[in-house]
Structure formats: structure tokens, C-alpha cells
Amino acid sequence: MTGYSMLLALSDSRLPTGGHVHSGGVEEAVTSGLVVDLATLAAFLRRRIRTTALVAASIAAAVHRGTLESAAGGTGDAETDARTPAPAxxxxxxxxxxxxxxxxxxxxPSxxxxxxxxxxxxxxxLGAVGAAGALDPEHTAxxxxYTTMTGSATAAQRLLALDPGDVAALTFELAPLCEQTAAEAAAGLADLSDPLLDVLAQRHLDRERPLFAS
Incomplete structure (x- = not known):
């Protein structure tokens, strides 16, 4: 499998990793009235790309390169915990x-x-998978x-009964931002978090009968 084919496979929503049961905080944002339509979803996705996605992609790229350890309890885990304040x-x-x-x-398997x-x-x-699949670290990032964005976009589409065509058009519109953010992530570790997204993640854990796991 070539690098580009591997990138497409990792970005496919059908990848059976359990990501489809996670909304990335958008369910709680919808419940809280922060995301109510396509315009507010766009704002949420931009924020998520520039914070959560940037941090996760920078860690994945560093693990891919071997700058951070992928082993349990190693620097990859420690740096991710340090950048993920919300236990949820x-x-x-x-x-x-x-x-x-x-x-x-x-x-x-080997x-x-x-x-x-x-x-x-x-x-x-993801960093370990990118290395195993012979991707470039930039492609891993x-x-x-991309999947951080599309996971939340698809969840919002279901929760708000949005037109799938409108949501798809929005993801195309955000593609340049995704590429810019991935390039920044591949350049070095990002040190930030988003208090709002942290609060939404934690609040979601305390909700009764949510549709998504997060």
C-alpha cells in the first residue's frame, strides 16, 4: 500500500477503531446551545482544528519520528496526558x-x-501506525x-439533522486550515489546551444517556 493510499485508509470513516461513537465534544456543544447550525458548527470545527487537532497531530508526528516514545508509560503518553487536562x-x-x-x-502483525x-x-x-505504514510524519499529522475535524462534523450532522451536502462542503472549505495545521504540528510539539473544550468533555461524561461516548 502506497503512502497516499494509507493516508486515505486512515482518514476513512469506515475504519473500525470506534471513532464513530465519539463526537469530540460536539454533542455537549449542541446540548449547551453553542452549536445550533452550520455557521456555529464551522466555528466549533475551526476551534477544534486549531487546538485539539494541532496538539494531537504534533504528538503523533513526534512519536512517528521517534522524538517521543510510543511505549506504555513513555514520553508519548506523558506528553499527551500533560496536554489533556480533562480526565474525560x-x-x-x-x-x-x-x-x-x-x-x-x-x-x-509483525x-x-x-x-x-x-x-x-x-x-x-496513530504515530506508531504512521511509522508502521511507512507514511511521512507530515501525512500522519x-x-x-482531518479525522479530528470529520469526526465532529459527522456527529453534528446527525445531531442537528444538517444537510450532508452542506457539511461536506464545510469540510472542503476547512481543508486548507487542516493542511496548515498539520504542517505546523509536524514542525514541533504544540503546547496548549482549550478550556472550553475541556469543560465540554468533562460535562458530557456526567450527562445521562448521551448518544455519543464523548
Whole structure:
């Protein structure tokens, strides 16, 4: 499989890693009245790209290069925890990381996936997968940014009954921002968090009968 084919596969919403049950905070944003239509969804996605996606992509690229360790309890995990203040967001990250490693074991059975531990952070797992799949670190970063955006966009489409064509057009509109953010992430570790997204993640955990896990 070529690098571009691998990038497309990692960005495919059908990838069975459990990401479809996570909204990236958009469910709580909808419930709180922060995201009510396409315009407010666009603002939410831009914010998520420039914060959560930037940080996760920078960690994934660093793990891919070997700058951060992918092993359980290593620098990759530690740096991700330090940049993920909300316990609920950490939990969601590790749940998706576990799902990705489960798939990676089948695709690259000769790699030592056990070293990542049972529940690696998603960004750490994606960095290891990017290296195993012979992607460029820049492509690994782009896959993280893109799927961070599309996961929330698809969830909002379902929650608000938005026109799928409108949501698809929005993701095309945000593509240059995704590429810019991925390039920035590949250049070095990002040190930031978003208090609003952290609050939404934590508040979602306390809700009764949510549609999404996060």
C-alpha cells in the first residue's frame, strides 16, 4: 500500500477503531446551545482544528519520528496526558487508541504493538501506525487533523439533522486550515489546551444517556 493510499485508509470513516461513537465534544456543544447550525458548527470545527487537532497531530508526528516514545508509560503518553487536562478527554483518547491498536495488530502483525500497552492515547497509537505504514510524519499529522475535524462534523450532522451536502462542503472549505495545521504540528510539539473544550468533555461524561461516548 502506497503512502497516499494509507493516508486515505486512515482518514476513512469506515475504519473500525470506534471513532464513530465519539463526537469530540460536539454533542455537549449542541446540548449547551453553542452549536445550533452550520455557521456555529464551522466555528466549533475551526476551534477544534486549531487546538485539539494541532496538539494531537504534533504528538503523533513526534512519536512517528521517534522524538517521543510510543511505549506504555513513555514520553508519548506523558506528553499527551500533560496536554489533556480533562480526565474525560483522556479516557476518550485511550479508548480510541485501544481500538486503533486492535486493528493495527491485524494489518501489521509483525510489529510489536504490545509495547504500547493496553490503552495508549490515540495520538501515540496513530504515530506508531504512521511509522508502521511507512507514511511521512507530515501525512500522519494530516490524518490526525482531518479525522479530528470529520469526526465532529459527522456527529453534528446527525445531531442537528444538517444537510450532508452542506457539511461536506464545510469540510472542503476547512481543508486548507487542516493542511496548515498539520504542517505546523509536524514542525514541533504544540503546547496548549482549550478550556472550553475541556469543560465540554468533562460535562458530557456526567450527562445521562448521551448518544455519543464523548
Amino acid at each position: 478527554a483522556r479516557q476518550a483518547s485511550r479508548a480510541q487508541g485501544r481500538g486503533l491498536v486492535r486493528l493495527a495488530r491485524r494489518v501489521w 510489529s510489536d504493538w504490545g509495547a504500547l500497552g493496553a490503552t495508549p492515547h490515540l495520538a501515540v497509537a 494530516l490524518s490526525v487533523v
